[in-house]
Amino acid sequence: MADLQALLSALDVFSRTPDKASLDSANSWLQDFQHSPEAWATCNVLLLSPDAPLAAKLFAAQTFRAKVTYDLHQVDPTNLLALRDTLLTALERYHSGPRTINVQLCLAIAGLALQLPAWDNAVQTMIDSFGRNPATVPTLLQFLTLLPEELFGNTKIPITDEEYRERSAQLLTAYSKQILELLSMYIQATGVTSTVQSQVFGCLRSWLAAGEVNAFELSKTPLFTYAFDALASEELFDAAVDVICELIHETQEIDDNMPVIELIVPRVIALKPQLTRQRDDPDKIRGYARIFAEAGETYRLLLLQHAETFFPIVEAIGECSAYPDLDIVPITFPFWMRLSQTIGKKSSLSPLFLKAYQSLMGVIIHHLHFPTDPSTLTGQELDSFRSFRHVMGDTLKDCCFVLRTEFCLLATYQMITTALAHSPEHISWQEIEAPLFAMRSMGAEVDPNDNNAVPKIMDLIPSLPNHPRVRYAALLIISRYTEWINAHPQYITFQLQYISAGFEDSDSEVCAAAGQALKYLCQDCKQHLVDFLPTLHTFLSTTGTKLVQDDRRQVYEAIAFVISAMPMDQAAQSLRTFSLDILNQVHKLTNHRGTPTKAEMEEVGDGLENLEVMLQIVHSFGEELPSACQNSCEEAWVVFDSFLAKYAANADLAERTTRVLRRGIDLFNSSVLTVASSVTTRMSAAFETTGFPSFLWIAGKVVGRFGDEEDSGLRAAFRVLFEQSTSKVASLLQVKNPGDIPDVLEDYIQMLLQIASLAPDVFYASPAFPIAFRASMAGLTVVHSDIIFAALDLFQSILLHDSLDSSLPLPHPPKFPIYAASIRVAIEKEGFTLLSLVVAGIVGEFPADSTAKVVSIFRVLAHTWPSQLLTWLPRALEQLPTSDAPAQAKAQFLQDVTSSVNTRQFDKVKYAILSLTRASRKIRERRRTGL
Structure with a gap:
């Protein structure tokens, strides 16, 4: 009774509107209760109690389903048949509803039947118990519908594959003929209601989907005729559509099912007139579209082999494609799509299919038309329509595959010329824009060597109306056809003029399209555009200043592509020219007296973003810098060093600057060594002042590139970086949770990985090492895969350091004793905390593919610190909540690890960890799904 009252109290929380903490507490209690052995009896009492609240009864039914899935081992084998009888009694009580309880009980009985071989006549028992009384027939149909779905869908039931095959054959295959007879009897029973008939169809669909009902056997029953006749019934239409689609799908092995297909196809073709009769009923058209599409996909080989007979199905699908409802x-x-792929493998094709795809192309382009008044669409509807246009664009590619791209392009070209032939006041921009969009969609299929269709399109563009939607579409055609333009460079001058005019347009989307077109034109035609670079530089200093940043950035991307195609010396000089424009902006802001305006700072931030884009595309000149770049590294760093000294505390400018520096390291390569010490010192000071992770990020890149250099000044800078950043991170962790500073932790730990690997003298010999060790453990508590992996990598590298390996041949490096002593002191002091975090992680939020790293850490602890491990582990496991790891799993893990240590079979640690992980994952999945 105490359990019952506590359960009712917990459920009552959800009927009120309490705070989140109360909801979470109640939910956690209910989940723990569901896992307990006492839940069986308590839930039985609830189901049989007439006074229990409905929510409590539903919870009891859900709990039975969950416990049958997960916890059947809690029931003594001698009591399993009694459990069956309990569930059958409950189902009898709730046969008339509520449906939610009925469904959960049916699922529980299905799951029990799968796991209870002693119940060798489960389906017959259900038929005998519920199939003879009209009042309980709906319950039987509910069970029979859910049985195959539960057997095939509930993969959590703990039985072997062999047990599953044997038991499912006994429960399903052995009864398939009887089920057909039963359903045939119910569908035509005297006084049968449409509700029951709908249930019959639902049950039939379920057994068909499971592959347990043979299509040929079904065709010999009244169910076959009833399914097609039911399409005339409002109440049964949807259920009948489901059954017919499933039946067609089950005949996909055409040679084995020709007798049934010969019965199905005439009935499907006979439905074609309904597309006209039911045109005003979208729900009916949707159902017919499903049937025709399923038949077309399943029988597509027959369509091609016997076009005259089967082509009405293609015509019907074409009518559905032309339906105005875009859902x-x-x-x-x-x-x-599938038919086009099949046609592509045929050497010859009936003209009927060519006409079908020609018609389809026209239909799709008609669907592409924007409404005459686009303002009639809401913002969400307009976004959905635009997204769907790209889906329709894929179908146009299918048309290209069948009809060939040149034919499709010429057809769309003709649509535009026809529209342009109207008098100006009668030209509809929609009639022009839709074919243009189609041309853009087909662009991926264009042959770069085409000299027939594409030239006509390119020559047509200048004559298009000056409407923003039309200009937008035309600019995107240019961006899609740049590979063709590269093979026909005579069009470049015109394209640049058209793109440049696009930047002048007042419509922001047209400007964006112009930026995209210029970027792709320069990317694909870069070798033809070298001579245009001065023009682009002039463009930036004039029209470019009026562009929004997104468009201006695309122009810089375009310029960088052209630069990348130049000879090295010329490329370096050009890059320097464009870079100096931006660096002058940075220098000017650095020397600004007083407080700069927000606009002035944004302008410099945008310039830095543009410089980053250019450097990213140009990337590198190799080890030997061109003459134009010989002193550029030092000159640029002087500008940035002064800039950061003044503006490091501005988060946006700091982020933009460090991203440029990252690209600069790639560009200047080993030449960065001359400023590496200064860069490291500035990053260290800036992080200490601001706490911005981007400074650690760059510092880590410098260490990664030059960490093994023996320059004394550089190593001193690394030491200051390590100690100052560690002190700063430790101070941040005193006032913030690790989850509040994930970026800081990630960049800090990544930097430590570089220092530990390349500068161990800085890492292990520093008094900051134990602080860094402790701070890095915070990374194991953040729900962020990259940080967890980085932290595990760091601790793995520490624990596996060669200084701890006494088996290595002498002589050891002179500093190894210092390193080993530092590591041992850290482990002795922090080992329990580290172990606790790792154990909590493997049953908690660690990524699944982190297991190998965890095993490595455990194996080293077991080998090098065995007594400490066995002392720490019980306490670490005690801290784990049972919601993350069952008590039995924890006990087994401790036993397995202890055995591994005591027998010095350290590889067995792996299997202990895998077992604990599986048990934990299983319980978490159960909680997540609410079972």
Whole structure:
């Protein structure tokens, strides 16, 4: 009774509107209760109690389903048949509802039947118990519908594959013929309601989907005729559509199912007139579209082999594709795609299919039209329509595959010329924009050597109306056809003029399209655009200043592509020219007296972003810098050093600057060594002042590039960096949770990995090492895969350091004793905390593929610190909540690890960890799904 009252109290929380903490507490209690052995009896009492609240009864039914799935081992084998009888009694009580309880009990009985071989006549028992009384037949149909779904869908039931195959054959295959007879009897029983008939169809669909009902056997029953006849019924239409689609799908082995297909196809073709009769009912058209599309996909080989007979199905699918409701049209797209792929393998093709795809192309382009008044669409509807246009664009590619791209391009070209032939006042921009969008979609299929269709399109562009939607579409055609333009460079001058005019447009989307077109033109035609670079530089200093940043950045991307195609010396000089424009802005802001305006700072930030883009694309000149770059590294760093001295505390400028520095390291390569010490010192001081992780990020890149250099000044800078950053991170962790500073932790730990690997004298011999060790453990508590992996890598490298390996041949490096002593002191002091965090992680939030690193850490602890491990581990496991790891799993883990240590079979630690991880994952999954 205490359990019952506590359960009712916990459930009552959800009927009120309490705070989140109360909800979480109640939910956690209920989940723990569901896992307990006492839940069986308590839930039985609840189900049988007439006064229990409905929510409590539903919870009891859900708990039975969950416990049958996960906890059947809690029931003494001698009591399993009694449990079956308990569930059957409860189902009898709730046969008339509520449906939610009925469903959960049916699922519980299905799961029990799968796991209880002693119940060798489970399906017959259900038929005998519920199939003879009209009042309980709906419950039987509910069970029979759910049985195959639960057997095939609930992968959590703990049985072997062999047990599953044997038991499912006994429960499903052995009864398939009887089920067909039963359903045939119910579908035509005297006084049968449409509700029961709908349930019959639902049950039939479930057994068909499971592959347990043979299509040929079904065709010999009244169910076959009833399914097609039921399409005339409002109440049964949807259920009938589901059954017919499933039946067609089950006949996909065409040679084995020809007798059934010969019965199905005439009935499907006979439905074609309904597309006209039911045109005003979208729900009906959707159902018919599903049937025709399923038939078309399943029988597509027959369509091609016997076109005259089967082509009405293609025509019907074409009508569905042309339907104005764009929620229905996509049902047909998989058919057209798969048919086009099949046609592509044929040496000859009936003209009927060519006409079908020609018609489809026209239909799709018609669907692409924006409404006459786009303001009639809401913002969400407009976004959805634009997204769907790209889906329709894929179907146009299918048309290209069948009809060939040149034909499709010429057809769309003709649509535009026809529209342009109207008098100016009657030209509709929608009639022009839709074919332009189609041309853009087909661009991926264009042959770069085409000299027929594409030239016509390029020559047409200048004559297009000056409407923003039309200009936008035309600019995107240019961006999609740049590979063709590269093979026809005579068009470049015109394209640049058209793109440049696009930047002048008042419509922001047109400007953005112009930026995209210029970027791709320069990327694909860069070798033809070298002579245009001065023009682009002039453009930036004039029109470019009026562009929004997104568009201006694309122009810089375009310029960088052209520079990357130049000879090295010329490229270096050009890069220097464009870079100096930006560096002068930076220098000017550094020397600004007083407080700069927000606009002035944003302008410099945008310039830094543009410089980063250029450096990223140009990337590197190699080890030997061109003459134009010989002193550029030192000159640029002087500018940035002064800039950061003044503006490091501005988060946006700091982020932009460090991103440029990252690209600068790649560009200047080994030449960065001359300023590496100064860069490291500035990053260290800036992080200490601001706590911004980007400074650690760059410092880590410098260590990674020059960490093994013997320069005394550089190593001193690394030492200051390590100690100052460690002190700063430790102070941040005193006032913030690790989850509040994930970026700081990630960049700090990544930097430590570089220092530990390349500068161990800085890392292990410093008094900051134990502080760094402790600070890095915070990374194991953050729900962020990259940080967890980095922290595990760091501790793995520490524990596996060669200084701890006494088996290595002498002589050891002179500082090894210092390193080993530092590591041992850290482990003695922090080992329990480290172990606790690792254990909590493997049953908690560690990524699944971190197991190998965890095993490595455990193996080293077991080998090098065995007594400490066995002392720490019980306490670490005690701290784990049972919601993360069951008591039995924890006990088994401790036993396995202890055995591994005592027998010095350290490799067995792996299997102990895998077992604990599996047990934990299973319980977490159960909580997540609410079972």
